[in-house]
Amino acid sequence: MKTWLFNPFKYLAGNKALWLGIVAIAITGMVCLAEKLHMDGVIDIHGPKETPTYFYFTEPVIDWLCLVIPLYIFGRILSVSAIRFIDVAGTGALARYPMFFVVLLTMLMPKQIYDPKYLMNAIQTNPALLAQVVMVAFLIIPFVVWTVALMYNAYSISTNLKGQKATWSFVVSILIAEVISKAIIAVLIK
Amino acid sequence: MPPLARLEPDDRIFITEFVKSSGSLKLMAEKMKLSYPTVRNMLDDIIARLNEIEKSTKNSPK
Numbered sequence: 001m002k003t004w005l006f007n008p009f010k011y012l013a014g015n016k017a018l019w020l021g022i023v024a025i026a027i028t029g030m031v032c033l034a035e036k037l038h039m040d041g042v043i044d045i046h047g048p049k050e051t052p053t054y055f056y057f058t059e060p061v062i063d064w065l066c067l068v069i070p071l072y073i074f075g076r077i078l079s080v081s082a083i084r085f086i087d088v089a090g091t092g093a094l095a096r097y098p099m100f101f102v103v104l105l106t107m108l109m110p111k112q113i114y115d116p117k118y119l120m121n122a123i124q125t126n127p128a129l130l131a132q133v134v135m136v137a138f139l140i141i142p143f144v145v146w147t148v149a150l151m152y153n154a155y156s157i158s159t160n161l162k163g164q165k166a167t168w169s170f171v172v173s174i175l176i177a178e179v180i181s182k183a184i185i186a187v188l189i190k
Numbered sequence: 191m192p193p194l195a196r197l198e199p200d201d202r203i204f205i206t207e208f209v210k211s212s213g214s215l216k217l218m219a220e221k222m223k224l225s226y227p228t229v230r231n232m233l234d235d236i237i238a239r240l241n242e243i244e245k246s247t248k249n250s251p252k
Contacts, residue, residue: 013225160231
């Protein structure tokens with residue numbers, strides 16, 4: 001059970017993982033579309049913004065590719081194994097499925113949170129809003145940790161990297177992906 | 191003792207199955223119900239252990 005939750009890549013990789021991951025990304029995109037939420041970063045979700053429909057599906061694909069490409073490059077440089085792009089890409093896509101739950105939980109956030117100026121006033125008049133924000137944030141954290149753990153295990157299995165080498169290259173890849181994905185999405189939104 | 195004989199029993203079973211699968215990792219993955227990279231990693235780890243055994247044999251005084 002624990003393996004299936006945190007390391008399904010022991011059993012699933014390549015094309016199978018890729019298709020399952022694409023389905024999960026598409027379903028998450030549909031929920032984002034319904035709630036006008038944006039996945040504008042590798043593990044980011046932000047509030048309502050009117051954009052064309054295709055944006056809700058393009059953003060998670062950009063997030064996924066922005067992470068998968070540096071991970072594959074690091075894998076090729078650091079691993080002695082003959083790694084395959086389809087494994088890094090497939091497991092990387094499947095690793096994003098807990099983001100579906102993050103999106104669902106984000107829907108519980110008070111809508112005022114999306115306008116910081118208005119939020120401060122709203123909290124002053126209704127302090128229960130702050131409690132709601134904190135509670136939902138605490139609920140979201142385990143799912144974000146789960147996503148990152150899956151992303152790391154996907155990388156470790158598909159590149160056969162372990163220990164310090166795997167950890168630092170994964171952290172650097174996440175940082176690169178976060179910056180690049182945000183930049184690409186910001187340019188596209190303009 | 192030859193390096194292969196100095197491997198752990200599980201590693202020797204893996205190598206036997208690998209040879210019987212004509213060296214196909216894809217077939218091994220299907221047989222073991224594991225993903226392709228998991229099986230490839232198992233093989234690569236055995237290769238690393240074999241290299242270590244060979245290295246230690248070369249370095250040990252005769």
